[in-house]
Amino acid sequence: MDLAELTGHIAPVAFGIATIGPAIGVGLVVGKTVEAVARQPELQGRLTGLMFLGIAFTEALAFIGIAVAFIPFP
Amino acid sequence: MTVVPMLKRTLVLDALLAVAIAVVGGGIGLWVAGTPGVLGAVIGAALTFVFMGLTALTVILAARTTKGDLLSPLFFGIVLGGWMVKLAIFLVVAIVFGRSPAIDPLVLFFTVVASVVGSLAIDVYAFMTSRMGYVSDVKLPHETGDSTPPKSSPKADESSD
Numbered sequence: 001m002d003l004a005e006l007t008g009h010i011a012p013v014a015f016g017i018a019t020i021g022p023a024i025g026v027g028l029v030v031g032k033t034v035e036a037v038a039r040q041p042e043l044q045g046r047l048t049g050l051m052f053l054g055i056a057f058t059e060a061l062a063f064i065g066i067a068v069a070f071i072p073f074p
Numbered sequence: 075m076t077v078v079p080m081l082k083r084t085l086v087l088d089a090l091l092a093v094a095i096a097v098v099g100g101g102i103g104l105w106v107a108g109t110p111g112v113l114g115a116v117i118g119a120a121l122t123f124v125f126m127g128l129t130a131l132t133v134i135l136a137a138r139t140t141k142g143d144l145l146s147p148l149f150f151g152i153v154l155g156g157w158m159v160k161l162a163i164f165l166v167v168a169i170v171f172g173r174s175p176a177i178d179p180l181v182l183f184f185t186v187v188a189s190v191v192g193s194l195a196i197d198v199y200a201f202m203t204s205r206m207g208y209v210s211d212v213k214l215p216h217e218t219g220d221s222t223p224p225k226s227s228p229k230a231d232e233s234s235d
Contacts, residue, residue: 012164012165012168015164015168030150033144034144034145037144037145038145044144045077048077048144049077049080049201049204050201052077052081052129052130052133052197053197053198053201055129056126056129056193056194056197057194057197059129060126060190060193060194063122063125063126063186063190064186064187064190066121066125066164066186067118067182067183067186067187067190068183069168070171070179070182070183070186071179071180071183
């Protein structure tokens with residue numbers, strides 16, 4: 001089978017590739033926050049807020065990946 | 075959980091932003107691409123609101139369910155479950171609107187990017203302007219309705235250097 005003959009919808013593939021980086025990023029953000037809360041539980045309130053800000057910025061990249069999947073490439 | 079009021083505020087501001095971007099983007103979409111442009115702008119704004127808002131919504135639900143325990147497995151289960159819902163929504167949208175001539179994909183793309191950038195700006199604004207105590211689950215005086223100072227305030231750590 002020739003790879004060039006493959007047809008179909010490429011958008012989910014683009015989304016899948018675009019989520020790899022943000023997935024690692026969100027994992028790092030959450031993991032480091034859990035680590036920090038375990039070290040200093042009294043800072044949980046502020047660390048949680050920063051964590052969600054970090055998650056929002058990181059997952060925005062994945063969401064732009066979704067948008068790119070809709071661009072009509074020739 | 076002290077972060078919940080901030081997230082509620084973010085949700086409200088995100089909804090207002092989605093409406094504003096749908097109106098402005100719809101106008102520009104109508105100008106450049108006609109009716110498919112309007113539909114692309116509306117779907118783009120709605121999709122961004124759902125995707126960016128679902129995280130905040132799941133965190134609020136998780137905080138309510140686990141009573142603010144960040145280290146509870148149920149907390150992360152609810153938040154990550156919300157992301158599975160996002161994946162399902164994306165697949166449905168990609169299948170229904172992926173190659174549909176009813177929407178203009180370029181208008182949808184620019185609407186989504188503008189909404190994401192605006193939503194991030196709102197997140198930062200809500201975070202910077204919210205009152206967050208260093209101690210989680212603390213009731214601030216305006217939340218309890220009690221204006222009298224506490225009888226015994228915790229002493230500052232004087233022994234630390």
